[in-house]
Amino acid sequence: MIFTSDKDYKSTKKIKQGDSKIREEFEPLAKWIDEKYDVKTLNLIFDYIKNNKSYPRLQICLEYARDKGKFMDNKTYNFHKTKQKEIAEKFKELTSIYKQHKKLSLIKKIILGLRYKTNNLYVYFSDFETIAKDEANNNIPEKEIKNLKSKINNPELWRIERRFNTVTYFLYTDEQLKKYQDSEIHKQWSNQYFDLLKEYDEFGYFKKDFYYVFLDSKENFDTNYKSNWYYYYK
Structure with missing residues (x-):
């Protein structure tokens, strides 16, 4: 399994x-x-x-x-x-x-x-x-992910990327990553994504007190992983 x-x-x-x-x-x-x-x-x-x-x-x-x-x-x-x-x-x-x-x-x-x-x-x-x-996270329609990004409406947020049962918010630069890491905005993003995720969590396995989104940067993705998702998740 x-x-x-x-x-x-x-x-x-x-x-x-x-x-x-x-x-x-x-x-x-x-x-x-x-x-x-x-x-x-x-x-x-x-x-x-x-x-x-x-x-x-x-x-x-x-x-x-x-x-x-x-x-x-x-x-x-x-x-x-x-x-x-x-x-x-x-x-x-x-x-x-x-x-x-x-x-x-x-x-x-x-x-x-x-x-x-x-x-x-x-x-x-x-x-x-x-x-x-994993299934709950993957069942969120891509349209809703795009709507969430639009709702956040932050020009420093590059993209929202899902993988298995986690999600990563990518800022553009490492400097921006440092600014948002463990900030109040980071907590807000975690809460927003959790609320969306819970609609698809059939068995209630995700718990709000232990849930957070990961943060990374496009700069890191481009520099250290050659802009390749295969290398990034390998």
Whole structure:
């Protein structure tokens, strides 16, 4: 789950909206993860790396970015190996128990056995909040961004540029950038953009007290990035 166009994001969004549910056989594992690690799991997605049955993987779709952080190793900045192993073992245990359930038909038990290979299972983590924020920001029509710039009506403001869940206001010069950075006008710009953004924030993830727009300059963009957006965001 990386982009708003990913099918994993779309399926998880339906769960968040209440239009769908997590797979029945995954419910015990989701509950176990939430209780053990004090997080909120929205979805669990099982598939195979490059469709190779020898490399099964399980995506833990958490709701919040802070929850995903609980599964990161602060030393290596990779996923926490011990927690990956704990979840993989629990998945294997619960899947086995579910397949033995008396109320399941033989056909369903066979399907479950074919669907979920647990040996060499790779567990990884994503969060819904980050992608939902990206979607909210990108859903603002360009026309409204232009209207906002017109409303600001500041000749020193070059352009308003969005990227993922952030926005950057570009002044023309570095000197102007210094003048506006952390000023009352900067705060006003942050509040104005937040008010616009909230109209598209379906799940209320953006918080006003922690929101601000970034500032930069055309001078910096031209001098240090050769006036190229690819280099700037690389």
